[in-house]
Amino acid sequence: MLYRAGIIAQAGLSAHLLDVGFDDDWCAKYIRHNIEKALAYSNASGLGWERSEMQRLAEILSPYWKWNRVAIWHRERPDDGGFTTDEVTILLLALLDQVRAVTGHRAWR
Secondary structure: OHHHHHHHHHHHHHHHHHHOOOOHHHHHHHOOOOHHHHHHHHHHOOOOOOOHHHHHHHHHHOOHHHHOHHHHHHOOOOOOOOOOHHHHHHHHHHHHHHHHHHHOOOOOO
16 A cells, blocks of 8 residues: 555655656656655745655655565555544545646646
8 A cells, every 4th residue: 555655655745846846867866766755855846745645655655666565565554644544544535635736737647
């Protein structure tokens, strides 16, 4: 669930970053799978999503590849911070709503 959450967060944050002028190649090189970095750059460029629970989730997810099954199979399971599926879902939906509100693009849900 957290691997998928990382992908969703990355997609939403990347949508904002691309919208404000960050180049896709730059994001791939400097942000990669780091949700914490993507959130920081997004907030610095006007996203306005500086919520403590989202920051904590971004820290847990970063880098989100650590949550895929292969990575977990080869290493110990990372600390999930006690997040429930419902909590993650609520945070991600709110994040995507904020991205939509800031970018002005139509809703995807």
